[in-house]
Amino acid sequence: MGIHATFKVIPLGVGPSISKYVAEAVRVLREMGYKPVVGPADTSVEVGSLEEIGRILRRIHDTLTAMGAPRIITIITVDDRRDKDTPLEYKAEKVESLLSLKPL
Amino acid sequence: MGIHATFKVIPLGVGPSISKYVAEAVRVLREMGYKPVVGPADTSVEVGSLEEIGRILRRIHDTLTAMGAPRIITIITVDDRRDKDTPLEYKAEKVESLLSLKPL
Amino acid sequence: MGIHATFKVIPLGVGPSISKYVAEAVRVLREMGYKPVVGPADTSVEVGSLEEIGRILRRIHDTLTAMGAPRIITIITVDDRRDKDTPLEYKAEKVESLLSLKPL
Amino acid sequence: MGIHATFKVIPLGVGPSISKYVAEAVRVLREMGYKPVVGPADTSVEVGSLEEIGRILRRIHDTLTAMGAPRIITIITVDDRRDKDTPLEYKAEKVESLLSLKPL
Numbered sequence: 001m002g003i004h005a006t007f008k009v010i011p012l013g014v015g016p017s018i019s020k021y022v023a024e025a026v027r028v029l030r031e032m033g034y035k036p037v038v039g040p041a042d043t044s045v046e047v048g049s050l051e052e053i054g055r056i057l058r059r060i061h062d063t064l065t066a067m068g069a070p071r072i073i074t075i076i077t078v079d080d081r082r083d084k085d086t087p088l089e090y091k092a093e094k095v096e097s098l099l100s101l102k103p104l
Numbered sequence: 105m106g107i108h109a110t111f112k113v114i115p116l117g118v119g120p121s122i123s124k125y126v127a128e129a130v131r132v133l134r135e136m137g138y139k140p141v142v143g144p145a146d147t148s149v150e151v152g153s154l155e156e157i158g159r160i161l162r163r164i165h166d167t168l169t170a171m172g173a174p175r176i177i178t179i180i181t182v183d184d185r186r187d188k189d190t191p192l193e194y195k196a197e198k199v200e201s202l203l204s205l206k207p208l
Numbered sequence: 209m210g211i212h213a214t215f216k217v218i219p220l221g222v223g224p225s226i227s228k229y230v231a232e233a234v235r236v237l238r239e240m241g242y243k244p245v246v247g248p249a250d251t252s253v254e255v256g257s258l259e260e261i262g263r264i265l266r267r268i269h270d271t272l273t274a275m276g277a278p279r280i281i282t283i284i285t286v287d288d289r290r291d292k293d294t295p296l297e298y299k300a301e302k303v304e305s306l307l308s309l310k311p312l
Numbered sequence: 313m314g315i316h317a318t319f320k321v322i323p324l325g326v327g328p329s330i331s332k333y334v335a336e337a338v339r340v341l342r343e344m345g346y347k348p349v350v351g352p353a354d355t356s357v358e359v360g361s362l363e364e365i366g367r368i369l370r371r372i373h374d375t376l377t378a379m380g381a382p383r384i385i386t387i388i389t390v391d392d393r394r395d396k397d398t399p400l401e402y403k404a405e406k407v408e409s410l411l412s413l414k415p416l
Contacts, residue, residue, distance in 0.1 A: 006145040008181065013291075013328030016187060016383040019195070023202035030203075039143035040195040041110040041181050050269055054262020061258055061288050070291035071328040075387060076284045077112065077145050077179075080269050083120060083221075083278035091123070091144040098127035099134075117395075120221030120279040154373055158366025165362055165392050174395035175224040179283060180388045184373050187325075187382035214353040216389065224395060227403070231410035238411075247351035248403040249318040249389050285320065285353055285387075291328060299331070299352040306335035307342075 002085045005053050006077040008042040009060060011069035024067060025060045032059060037088060042075075046088045053078065106189045109157050110181040112146040113164060115173035125171060129164045136163060141192060146179075150192045157182065210293045213261050214285040216250040217268060219277035232275060233268045240267060245296060250283075254296045261286065314397045317365050318389040320354040321372060323381035333379060337372045344371060349400060354387075358400045365390065 009025045011018055026043055029036040034045040034056075047053060053076060061072050086094075113129045115122055130147055133140040138149040138160075151157060157180060165176050190198075217233045219226055234251055237244040242253040242264075255261060261284060269280050294302075321337045323330055338355055341348040346357040346368075359365060365388060373384050398406075 004144060010322055010324070010385060012322070012324065012330065016185065016325030018324065019198045020202055023199045026199055027203055037144055038196045038199050039146075040108060040141055040148045040192050041146065041183065042143075044144045049262075050265040051259075051262040053265060054257075054259040057258040057261060057286060061286075065290055071287070071289040073322060074286045074288070075181075076286065078265060078269075078282045078284065079145065079279070080282070081120065081279040082273055088144050092142045094123045095127045095130055095142050098124055099131055114218055114220070114281060116218070116220070116226065117224030122220065153366075154369040155363075155366040157369060158361075158363040161362040161365060161390060165390075169394055175391070175393040177218060178390045178392070180390070182369060182373075182386045182388065183383070184386070185383040186377055212352060224393065227406045228410055231407045234407055235411055245352055246404045246407050247354075248316060248349055248356045248400045249354065249391065250351075252352045283389075287353065289328065296352050300350045302331045303335045303338055303350050306332055307339055 002081050003047050003050060004044055004079040004088050004091075005047050005056070006042050006044040007056070007060070008075040009064065010073045010075075011064050012071040012073065014069050021064050021067060021069060024063050028059045028063050029056065032056065042077075044088055050078070050080065106185050107151050107154060108148055108183040108192050108195075109151050109160070110146050110148040111160070111164070112179040113168070114177045114179070115168050116175040116177065118173050125168050125173060128167050128171060132163050132167050133160065136160065146181075148192055154182070154184065210289050211255050211258060212252055212287040212296050212299075213255050213264070214250050214252040215264070215268070216283040217272065218281045218283075219272050220279040220281065222277050229272050229275060229277060232271050236267045236271050237264065240264065250285075252296055258286070258288065314393050315359050315362060316356055316391040316400050316403075317359050317368070318354050318356040318391075319368070319372070320387040321376065322385045322387075323376050324383040324385060326381050333376050333381060336375050336379060340371045340375050341368065344368065356400055362390070362392065
């Protein structure tokens with residue numbers, strides 16, 4: 001309940017263009033049943049437990065290794081809030097709505 | 105040219121709900137003339153130089169300090185690519201287009 | 209093998225001083241049998257599998273929740289290198305040795 | 313003032329081994345007069361102002377670009393605390409001392 005995980009996957013040793021690897025990571029997330037929100041710098045999902053994050057990492061890294069990446073650096077941001085349930089999609093909306101209340 | 109900076113602002117000492125601080129950080133970015141892309145976990149902008157990142161940090165942290173935050177942890181991801189110019193908005197689109205070429 | 213995981217644990221809603229929470233996270237890592245390298249900004253361990261990262265997160269977050277943190281943001285950097293085995297302790301040493309070869 | 317900045321520099325397009333680039337980044341920090349604390353995953357310094365972070369990024373990225381890196385992703389963690397002055401070296405010590413008070 002209410003755990004958001006954001007993944008930034010950086011394969012090394014495959015050249016400077018990494019979007020096809022990022023796309024495969026997003027595909028893995030979809031195949032696992034998540035609804036990834038893809039942004040310019042990373043991809044967020046809502047997970048049911050912290051253990052799932054380990055399983056997601058395993059699936060993504062195995063996939064990228066099979067594609068030829070000898071080294072993968074992944075940065076994950078976990079937001080685990082237990083006092084309140086905020087859906088993932090609501091977070092950016094909340095910020096936008098706070099901004100519109102007090103416009104520039 | 106082509107420098108993307110992604111900001112995750114975490115004020116400490118202001119309770120567990122931080123969206124109003126995040127909204128102010130986004131407002132600062134807009135006031136400075138940037139076009140922030142707000143996601144569930146962070147906010148991205150395209151900047152003209154690496155020095156601008158220092159100036160953005162200064163403006164955001166001063167604003168959040170004035171709002172009462174005694175401590176601010178900000179995580180910035182800088183993506184500085186000099187061999188190719190990719191607009192910020194294009195990154196998520198590129199991933200989506202790679203995914204649609206080879207659907208689930 | 210050779211998976212390095214670096215944890216930066218940020219409890220929200222507990223005031224601006226978080227070192228006792230960070231210390232408990234390090235204690236959890238030790239209790240689980242890891243040898244944490246504690247730095248000024250984060251703590252690194254060598255893990256045997258990516259799934260372990262999910263189990264570590266679970267143990268740390270449950271401990272910090274029990275201590276009273278209503279929300280926990282954890283940033284994890286995973287470095288998964290499969291072409292070469294570099295012990296965790298060797299990484300900073302390698303950088304230092306490269307620096308000493310070509311001093312200031 | 314108590315601003316701590318932690319840099320993780322990841323050059324892309326130069327193969328899976330990046331320690332010589334990391335070493336150059338540390339050298340730049342030393343040349344600029346900082347006292348970098350090198351860890352297994354990143355390097356921390358104490359800075360006098362947030363603007364310095366932009367200037368550091370510029371120097372490091374220009375150096376790594378000159379070494380041949382076509383793309384550089386840098387993750388910076390800024391810890392800006394204004395209610396209390398904690399020296400960088402003291403942070404890991406504080407955690408260790410809290411751990412020793414209540415041993416395993």
